[in-house]
Amino acid sequence: MDYNNKPSHYYSKVRYEMLKYLPKDAKKILEVGCGNGCFIEEIKKTHQGEFWGIEMMPDEAEAAKSILDKVFTGMCEDFIDDLPDNYFDAIYFNDVLEHMFDPGSFLAKLKNKLTDKGVVISSIPNMRYHNELFKLLIGKDWKYCDHGIMDFTHLKFYTQKSIRRMYEEAGYHVQVNEGINRTKSIKPYLYNIPFFFTQMDIFYLQYATVASKK
Template identity: 30%
Template sequence: MQESYLDKEKGYFSNIRKDIISFIGTSKDQTILEIGAGTGATLLELKNKGAAKIIMGFDIVDVNQNKEKFDSFIIGNIEQDNVPFELDFFDSILLPDVLEHLVEPQKTIQKLIPHLKKDGNFYISLPNIRNFEVFYKIFIKGSFEYADEGIFDKTHIRFFCKKDMLNLINLFPELEVQKIESNLKHLSSMKSTLNKITFGVFEQFLSTQYFLKVRRN
């Protein structure tokens, strides 16, 4: 699996996830862990904005050339390796477009829960397979051809509709979905405008992604 990520363009690992930062909101001075942190650009931006005071990253590929800027940065396989962090330690754990790459995403969530503080939050983003472009590609063009990124990313091995995302979190009695939000809210586009004027009726077909804020009770 690790080798398949090495074929990715560098930009795949180095983008600042402004959508995730916007979704987190105005919280300050948090202790934050990001799984799938890439170069750590999002964590550094959170620290620059004052949202984080302690930042730790974890990724399967070693593309971060500035690990000294982090309180901890670990290269490993989140599904196979132990999580070497303190219990009840993090205010927030980020899982931005990570769970769809895992064989058993529920086991990774279970592994991470003890390291999240009580009343701490997971911030999760997942691609939405119910998007109309998926319907067009499969049912009109008759193809499930994989791509280098996006919903058909060749490293995706799990697929989710909005209902599946909620069902995944509902497996854990100690977790509660505080908010689930379409990526359309973070876009200025024809699709987001269409979603507004149709009062969200077609949201699940227009959204390419959903964001979830999940609290540990």
């Protein structure tokens, strides 16, 4: 699968909206899919600690090495045994899990890498976002793109319910599972009228999830 033709900002976008989910006392942090390290660099402005990353793109991983304490270059599944047990206070997946063949199994294995109070924090695209839902239901189309929800490199597609189920089946307790990056469009309001405003999840581009070991 070709990740080389992604937009220039793909590996260097800081997900500021995900910073608030980091526990204040987190000291050892791993970001899976760390890109060039820009997100961890932002975290380091307010947190002191030890920062690890995994990045599959060699050039981006090399850039991240100047920011993080330790960076693995390659597929994250290849390094699960290289991560220390009971070590990380927080492990981030910012729009990464949907690119994996079997993210549930990977999350299950990753539990042992968390401290007793450690958390996994993820951002995952919402397949029921109003634009994509409208294209599917009304436009009768399923068209892949270079980025976004219909990114051609996505192997999995999720809703709020299926995100929660994935974590719970992997042996986690879900603390937070909420919509982020809410649209400013009025279209979701119009779409909700026939459903008596019971489809509020279509407002959100992604879901942020925080989960701990059971």
